[in-house]
Amino acid sequence: MRGMFSFCPVCNNQVLSNELEWHVNSHFEEDELDRDFELAQQVAMAPPSPTNNISIEVDISFEDYGEASQASSSTAGKANRDQEISHLAKVQLKSDFYRVEGGLLNLLRTCLYNEGNNCTSIVSGYVDHYQTLRSDRGWGCGWRNIQMLSSNLLHERKEAKQVLFGGSQFVPDIPALQRWLELAWQRGFDQIGSSHYDRNIYGTKRWIGTTECAAIFRSFGLKARIVDFDSTESGGSRMNGKKRGRYADLHGPMDKFVVRGVGSDTQTNGRSSDVIETLGRQVLVDWVWKYFTGLTSGSFDVSQRITVSEKTPLYFQHDGHSRTIVGIQMQKGFRGSEDRFSLLILDPGHKTADLEKALRRQKGWQGMIKRGPHTLKKPQYQLCYIDPGIVSSAEMEQLKTIDSTLVSF
Numbered sequence: 001m002r003g004m005f006s007f008c009p010v011c012n013n014q015v016l017s018n019e020l021e022w023h024v025n026s027h028f029e030e031d032e033l034d035r036d037f038e039l040a041q042q043v044a045m046a047p048p049s050p051t052n053n054i055s056i057e058v059d060i061s062f063e064d065y066g067e068a069s070q071a072s073s074s075t076a077g078k079a080n081r082d083q084e085i086s087h088l089a090k091v092q093l094k095s096d097f098y099r100v101e102g103g104l105l106n107l108l109r110t111c112l113y114n115e116g117n118n119c120t121s122i123v124s125g126y127v128d129h130y131q132t133l134r135s136d137r138g139w140g141c142g143w144r145n146i147q148m149l150s151s152n153l154l155h156e157r158k159e160a161k162q163v164l165f166g167g168s169q170f171v172p173d174i175p176a177l178q179r180w181l182e183l184a185w186q187r188g189f190d191q192i193g194s195s196h197y198d199r200n201i202y203g204t205k206r207w208i209g210t211t212e213c214a215a216i217f218r219s220f221g222l223k224a225r226i227v228d229f230d231s232t233e234s235g236g237s238r239m240n241g242k243k244r245g246r247y248a249d250l251h252g253p254m255d256k257f258v259v260r261g262v263g264s265d266t267q268t269n270g271r272s273s274d275v276i277e278t279l280g281r282q283v284l285v286d287w288v289w290k291y292f293t294g295l296t297s298g299s300f301d302v303s304q305r306i307t308v309s310e311k312t313p314l315y316f317q318h319d320g321h322s323r324t325i326v327g328i329q330m331q332k333g334f335r336g337s338e339d340r341f342s343l344l345i346l347d348p349g350h351k352t353a354d355l356e357k358a359l360r361r362q363k364g365w366q367g368m369i370k371r372g373p374h375t376l377k378k379p380q381y382q383l384c385y386i387d388p389g390i391v392s393s394a395e396m397e398q399l400k401t402i403d404s405t406l407v408s409f
Contacts, residue, residue: 085183089166092176095147097130098352104129105326107359108344108369112329113306114362122292122307123327123344126155128171129355132348136174141322142208143174144348145315146216148324149386152312153222159390163220178202181212184219190402210317210384211402218399223387226404227287231280231379281373283407284381285341288314288328291385302330315384316345323347325383329370342370 100107105127112121128151130144150171153160165172165180172180178201185194193211201208214224292309301307314325327344346355350368358365382404391399 081183081186085166088176088179088183089168092165092168092172092179094168094170095130095173097128097147097171098356100129100352100356104346104352104355104359107356108326108365109306109308111359111362111365112344117305118332118334119329120302120305120307120332121327121329121344122309124152124292124311124313125308127152127313127324127326127346129346129350129352130171130348131350131352136205139205139207140174141348142212142317143177145322145324146177146213147171148346148348149213149217149313149315149384153217153386156310156312157388159388160220160222160386163222163390164217165220175202177216178204180219181208181216184215187219188400189219190215190400193402209322210315210382210404213315213384214402217386218402221390221396221399223389223391223399225385225387226402227383227385228404228406229280229284229287229381229383230406230408281376284376285328285343285373287407288325288343288383289330289341292328310388312386313346315382316343317382317384318378318380321349340372342372344369345371 103126105123105125109121109123112119112123127148130147130151132140132144136143150164153164154169154171161167161169165176182199182202184190185199190211193215197206201212210226214226217224291314292311293307294309294311309327316323316325324346325343326346329342329344331340331342333339346369355365355368358368
């Protein structure tokens with residue numbers, strides 16, 4: 001039986017899928033000591049003024065975070081977990097990031113507006129871009145996307161601001177997020193996923209995905225949902241080495257786009273793989289358009305060039321990398337031609353300063369942010385989004401099992 005291959009996001013070489021994580025991390029382990037020394041020099045040389053835009057994160061908080069981890073290994077019970085949560089809320093550090101004056105998405109909306117009358121765009125209200133640093137390059141993109149989602153929730157949703165991260169009202173750094181995930185596991189959220197990591201993620205360079213994102217937000221009572229897009233014959237998902245099968249529970253606005261697998265639907269029988277791939281791309285794009293526009297409520301006006309969405313951004317996962325979808329653009333077709341869609345994506349791998357420069361100059365930003373359906377070449381994708389509201393204490397048990405809606409094509 002032949003192994004599955006994936007492309008390394010660093011060197012673009014083909015490697016076995018089950019060795020991809022090790023391969024990517026190997027690019028950065030060789031110079032780990034040099035990077036630590038360089039980071040220490042940056043900290044020592046940085047001016048004391050907090051007004052500069054140097055984005056440096058130093059893991060000086062591991063001892064404090066570790067106190068909660070050590071306590072959890074020796075005792076169990078709700079009282080002790082509450083104490084750990086309270087302790088972590090006090091010692092967690094705010095994640096530093098490059099702050100864009102006026103907001104990055106305000107700059108994006110200006111660029112989209114200036115593209116012309118034949119384009120309609122809908123974009124999330126507010127998102128801070130958290131870029132990958134040297135200290136987390138190769139493994140940290142999932143955590144950076146969680147930070148981007150968190151920045152939106154803390155800015156746009158009052159109920160989320162009150163409960164997220166112990167009510168701290170800021171986005172924590174990666175070590176703190178790792179501890180929040182471990183505490184979620186200890187409370188029973190996503191037991192299948194936690195066993196994959198041996199219930200230990202703190203201080204590691206392990207990759208994470210949509211299920212870990214959902215587990216963190218669900219542990220605070222937020223309604224995080226996962227949608228699974230799959231064009232493989234098995235119809236299952238293999239994100240981050242975890243196999244997930246079909247789930248019967250359908251939730252959210254995606255019911256219209258549920259398409260049976262190729263072998264069970266006479267409408268798709270006999271179609272070439274290229275046709276199925278094209279269909280799959282459009283299914284995902286249609287779902288994203290419907291999600292942001294909220295067409296079921298009839299509230300979206302397609303005549304507007306720019307509309308600000310109340311929906312959260314989408315954690316966008318595929319094999320080897322993850323990004324954040326902050327909106328979508330439709331370019332109206334001419335003389336009977338089909339409308340063209342572009343996903344609007346923030347990539348943690350981009351430098352925030354480069355994004356800001358391109359958006360302010362209104363030059364080169366499309367190549368960094370816009371992604372058409374033709375770029376969706378992976379066989380499997382996952383999205384994570386968060387519905388409004390906080391569940392009751394009685395409903396928290398239902399959130400502990402993290403399922404997904406499967407959209408196959």
